[in-house]
Amino acid sequence: MSEQGKEVHRRRVFYIPGYDPFHPRRYRELYRKESAAQAEITGYEIGLKPKQGKGPYGWHVSALIDGAQVESEIEVLYWADMVKVSMNKGIASTYGVMAQTAWTYISTGALWRLMRLRKGPVIAALYPVGFLLVQASLAWLAAYGIAQGVQMILPSGVGAALGWGLGALLAYGILDFFRRKDNKFFAYYLMHDYAYSARTRGANPAELEARMGEFVTRIGEAMEGDADEVLVIGHSSGAHIGVSVLADLLRAKGMQEAGPELSFLTLGQVVPMVSFLPEAWRLRADLAYMASQDRPFWVDVTAPGDGCAFALCDPVSVSGVAPQDKKQPLVFSAAFTQSLSPERWRELRWKFFRLHFQYLCAFDAPKDYDYFQITAGPQTLLQRYGTRVPSKSRIEAPVNRFTSLAP
Secondary structure (H helix, E strand, O other), X not given: OOOOOOOOOEEEEEXXXXXXXXXXXXXXXXXXXXXXXXXXXXXXXXXXXXXXXXXXXXXXXXXXXXXXXXXXXXXXXOOHHHHHHHHOOOHHHHHHHHHHHHHHHHHOOHHHHHHHHOXXXXXXXXXXXXXXXXXXXXXXXXXXXXXXXXXXXXXXXXXXXXXXXXXXXXXXXXXXXXXXXXXXXXXXXXXXXXXXXXXXXXXXXXXXXXXXXHHHHHXXXXXXXXXOEEEEEEEOHHHHHHHHHHHHHHHHHOXXXXXXXXXEEEEOOOOHHHHOOOOOHHHHHHHHHHHOOOOOEEEEEEOOOOOOOOOOXXXXXXXXXXXXXXXXXXXXXXXXXXXXXXXXXXXXXXXHHHHOOHHHXXXXXXXXXXXXXXXXXXXXXXXXXXXXXXXXXXXXXXXXXXOOOOO
């Protein structure tokens, strides 16, 4: 275990993305750009190099922070290939997924309970449903208008068939236009995101479980290396994946007194979207288990300004699985409205998707949350936040209807 006050000189970082179909280079370039901006604002030195050694995608970071030289290897735990497969559905299939997902959250009562926590992420979940229905309505109105217009010109059976045929083509064209422009609307993307867990009613899909086993192996190997800290970061949906991965690692290997300090950081988590589903036994059991451990030190950072996250909702407590000896996580806010200047906040305020990634970006009026000092600085997560008090406005009341830890 790292001694209190011992500097970190070597760090291994494992970043678990959320439901994201993009190549990991996206995170490398984001890190490059935003770390340079934060270094200029705060006054330290940081630079990226290609990944050293073999293995999955990542990059090397050299930093001089608070007079200490730190070398960090950052690795992206890749599951975007499975995201791409799950999103590879046509228009009709997407509407079928929409109906199934809506029914799952409504029939189980999860939707109403989630709304008692934070309305923002629930509205974000309802948005793709509403916008897909708007698209369907526009397509229907266009088809109906064309059909009626043709029948006015050709008032016969042939006119009706031709009108509805042309109308159907126009309707498909409208729906396909919105699908192809989804990088601007995010309706299809968000719909498949929420559907990924809903289709199994909260259980992990088999392919994800297999990949998580690979993650456990990668992190376990790092724990046998010469790093001073092994830091696991889960963003968005990656937060609940990280919970289960680390729970599996601890059950399999325990925590050695010697070796790197193991740390866990969750950012912009959406844990309740999964843990509130009836068959999320695995996740709820892992939440309860992790909450009772002394290590890894677990910090959960969200912000009320992030409308896509369950801001300041203790993921263990609100899921109704807090053990009697609950010790973790430390829940606090990144305080976007305070750590971003008024000008910058006005610029980003309505860019909801961008704000969901703000945890990985620079702050121009930083407080005590700095992603780049956490990932490349000389302090472990415990040293940095071990004495920090949790946010007073955090939500801990158990709201979940489903609290069983096993089938």
